[in-house]
Amino acid sequence: MTGTRVLVLNSGSSSLKYQLLDMSDSALLAQGLVERIGERTSRLRHTPAGGETRAQDGPIADHDAALKAVAAELDRDGLGLDSPELVAIGHRVVHGGQRFTEPTVVDDSVLAEIERLIPVAPLHNPANLTGIRTARALRPDLPQVAVFDTAFHTTMPESAARYALDVATADAHRVRRYGFHGTSHAYVSRATAKLLGRAPKDVNVIVLHLGNGASASAVRGGRCVDTSMGLTPLEGLVMGTRSGDLDPAVIFHLMRVGEMSADEIDTLLNKRSGLIGLCGDNDMREILRRIDEGDEQARLAFDIYIHRLKKYIGAYYAVLGRVDAIAFTAGVGENAAPVREAALAGLDELGIRVDGGLNAVRADGARLISPPAARVAVAVVPTDEELEIATQTYALVGKGGPEST
Numbered sequence: 001m002t003g004t005r006v007l008v009l010n011s012g013s014s015s016l017k018y019q020l021l022d023m024s025d026s027a028l029l030a031q032g033l034v035e036r037i038g039e040r041t042s043r044l045r046h047t048p049a050g051g052e053t054r055a056q057d058g059p060i061a062d063h064d065a066a067l068k069a070v071a072a073e074l075d076r077d078g079l080g081l082d083s084p085e086l087v088a089i090g091h092r093v094v095h096g097g098q099r100f101t102e103p104t105v106v107d108d109s110v111l112a113e114i115e116r117l118i119p120v121a122p123l124h125n126p127a128n129l130t131g132i133r134t135a136r137a138l139r140p141d142l143p144q145v146a147v148f149d150t151a152f153h154t155t156m157p158e159s160a161a162r163y164a165l166d167v168a169t170a171d172a173h174r175v176r177r178y179g180f181h182g183t184s185h186a187y188v189s190r191a192t193a194k195l196l197g198r199a200p201k202d203v204n205v206i207v208l209h210l211g212n213g214a215s216a217s218a219v220r221g222g223r224c225v226d227t228s229m230g231l232t233p234l235e236g237l238v239m240g241t242r243s244g245d246l247d248p249a250v251i252f253h254l255m256r257v258g259e260m261s262a263d264e265i266d267t268l269l270n271k272r273s274g275l276i277g278l279c280g281d282n283d284m285r286e287i288l289r290r291i292d293e294g295d296e297q298a299r300l301a302f303d304i305y306i307h308r309l310k311k312y313i314g315a316y317y318a319v320l321g322r323v324d325a326i327a328f329t330a331g332v333g334e335n336a337a338p339v340r341e342a343a344l345a346g347l348d349e350l351g352i353r354v355d356g357g358l359n360a361v362r363a364d365g366a367r368l369i370s371p372p373a374a375r376v377a378v379a380v381v382p383t384d385e386e387l388e389i390a391t392q393t394y395a396l397v398g399k400g401g402p403e404s405t
């Protein structure tokens with residue numbers, strides 16, 4: 001095998017995000033997004049590295065048509081998907097259950113297992129499967145690699161992964177804590193160790209992935225030992241539109257007293273709760289702006305968000321026993337200095353301090369925002385899930401992998 005290019009696909013129910021990378025130097029060659037697939041108002045935006053973004057509006061019927069449109073755009077840049085330079089396609093797959101602990105070359109049995117997991121990931125796995133099947137049909141000769149959001153968390157001990165539920169019932173329905181955003185937690189925990197100039201195996205990190213969805217993880221020596229999302233991405237932190245943790249009896253109460261159906265409550269907790277439920281906005285920029293104007297509702301939403309975050313930081317400090325670093329990542333974590341400051345305020349006794357000046361600096365790369373003398377390093381580490389998927393894919397099928405045998 002001579003090529004070094006990997007295409008990364010992230011297929012949603014009506015979207016397809018992609019990046020083409022050259023893994024000889026991890027360079028991004030092109031990236032883009034197809035939105036509103038299946039609607040009349042579909043749109044493709046494609047950006048070659050160092051070039052202008054090209055937009056294409058008009059109906060794109062399905063994922064097959066979307067991938068073909070992407071292939072045509074890549075062709076225009078001389079990066080066609082039929083090039084021998086392309087060695088694999090890496091797919092983000094949200095739920096890998098307990099079986100998939102590593103990136104996996106897709107065959108029929110892998111597809112069947114991802115399908116079997118649909119009941120625990122009804123929103124995501126069907127779309128991810130569609131993406132894999134479409135790419136496979138287009139390039140049947142090429143290895144398709146599934147990289148699972150849950151994989152990094154499969155190292156959690158049973159004490160963290162199991163709910164305190166009747167074991168037979170839990171096992172019959174595969175109810176346990178799987179965790180999500182694993183690709184990001186893996187990448188960021190490693191990048192944090194690198195920032196500290198230490199090997200991942202020697203470093204304990206609390207990773208706070210704060211995007212629209214949000215999750216925390218406790219990583220001991222490069223292995224995840226606890227994470228805040230559970231059976232689904234609903235558990236844990238307050239998120240843009242999700243409630244995160246609540247007393248499970250809230251659900252029975254809403255059923256019995258509020259006369260709501262399971263589907264209505266599902267929508268309430270996933271789409272109309274969290275920051276948007278608390279104050280009508282899920283964009284942290286807007287919330288911070290409203291707080292500046294003295295808006296009490298936005299202030300309360302922020303305080304609830306921070307309170308939950310702080311509880312998880314404390315919990316994971318206790319789980320790890322020794323914390324070397326706390327890393328903030330994703331849209332809010334990378335950009336919202338007031339969130340970082342508030343989440344870690346008052347934790348001096350734990351060796352956690354934020355330098356106000358460093359925290360206020362806006363910069364692109366990974367950086368420290370704690371004073372040099374602080375016992376716990378606090379870092380801002382931009383996540384790069386696509387690069388991580390490409391890296392894992394290339395490691396699997398690159399030299400020495402199945403293609404070369």
Ligand code: ADP
Pocket residue numbers: 210211212213240282283284285330331332335336
């Ligand atoms: P996801 O991938 O979960 O959709 P991202 O990681 O892209 O989310 O994060 C999106 C969120 O990041 C937005 O909802 C917004 O609240 C937040 N965000 C982005 N930029 C800023 C900023 N400059 N200041 C505060 N929050 C920001």
